[in-house]
Amino acid sequence: MPQDQIFHLANRVVVQLSGSEAESLLQRLITIDLDDLKQGELRHGALLTPQGKITIDFLLSRDDGQFRFDLDREQLGTFIKKMTLYRMRSDVTIEESSERVGVAFVADADKDARALRDTRSDQLGWRLYGEGAQWQTSPELENAYLARHIAAIVPQAGLDFSLDDAFPHDINMDALGGLDFGKGCYIGQEVVSRMQHRGTARKRLVRLEADMPIPPTGTKILAGEKPVGEVGAMLDKRALAIVRLDRVADALKDGLALTAGSVPLRIELPDYADFSLPA
Structure with a gap:
């Protein structure tokens, strides 16, 4: 894919989690079921408070035995701090990556083996990760990407909701595939499951x-x-x-x-x- 057809999302960063216990740790913490996350797939998920509110939201993918978290830059410090706390003595490595985050909307983006489709909406295109030295950015591109989020009704933290204040149902995470109600317990799971099954959102x-x-x-x-x-x-x-x-x-x-x-x-x-x- 031509590099000048990729828009650099400068407000996004990548954190990699790896280690023999990374998957089991994450399975106990986050809202999506890692058993359903295949190589080459991208899923929206969250880390919740015990009260069931969103404290971190992210896009998650597998990356050759590691887990790649695509985060808002404002959430980086909190994410690393919380994951370091939850890791304790587990064999889990947490590292900020030098990869940039890009997005493309060209018709043949799916032919690029690096491109991961944003499953929240076709309007949000394909995510790419890499050096990104020639990726494009401008106020016009930022507005075009924002327009796609608004058209698709897909939220962004900081604009559409405040962290530690919104429940996943408030931002439609249940309808966007960001919540799993079939896997075992995770932080905040009891609250969101009750909201789902009682229809109290x-x-x-x-x-x-x-x-x-x-x-x-x-x-x-x-x-x-x-x-x-x-x-x-x-x-x-x-x-x-x-x-x-x-x-x-x-x-x-x-x-x-x-x-x-x-x-x-x-x-x-x-x-x-x-x-x-x-x-």
């Missing part, structure tokens, strides 16, 4: 649509006078937001407008959603 990630530019990230979303969420990642007349579905449904029944600032909003649920607005 009240907040969900949705897309906001408007006929004029949407106010900045963090702006309160109101149904009449009642808050239902905040604007997350936004670009012109589209944005993402975690909203209280029950309050949105009540507002629509009562004919109340959804607004951010003075901008009227429409709510779009993701195509992949296995949830709907409450009746």
Whole structure:
């Protein structure tokens, strides 16, 4: 693949975990089942707090006997600190990699043996890891990638949710394949399993649509006078937001407008959603 067709994700870093006990350790910690993770696959997952909230989220792949964690740069220090704590005396090595993280959207990206498809959405293209000296970056490319996240309704930490504050269901991780409910226990598993089986998730990630530019990230979303969420990642007349579905449904029944600032909003649920607005 031509190197100038790869966009460098400068806000992402790679950490490698290796060692004879790496897989068994991770299987006890993270939300995805490593038995289902094959070489050449990329999966979205998380490390949770004991209360079931997301403390780290990542994309994970196998890399010749190691595990490659693709992380937001802001999470790097916390991730290494937590993994070092959980490792204790296990035979596990934790190393920040010099690899860069790139993404490509060209039609024949799947022919590159290094390319890993982002399973959260076809709109998010193919992930690549390497030296990346000729990979491209620009504000225009950053906005184009953000637009794809918004169109696909796929969240990004720091924009759409705060770490240690959101449950996996709040950002649709259950519908995006980031939670496994069949494997053994992991940190926070009891909380998210209860939420799944009882259907008690009240907040969900949705897309906001408007006929004029949407106010900045963090702006309160109101149904009449009642808050239902905040604007997350936004670009012109589209944005993402975690909203209280029950309050949105009540507002629509009562004919109340959804607004951010003075901008009227429409709510779009993701195509992949296995949830709907409450009746």
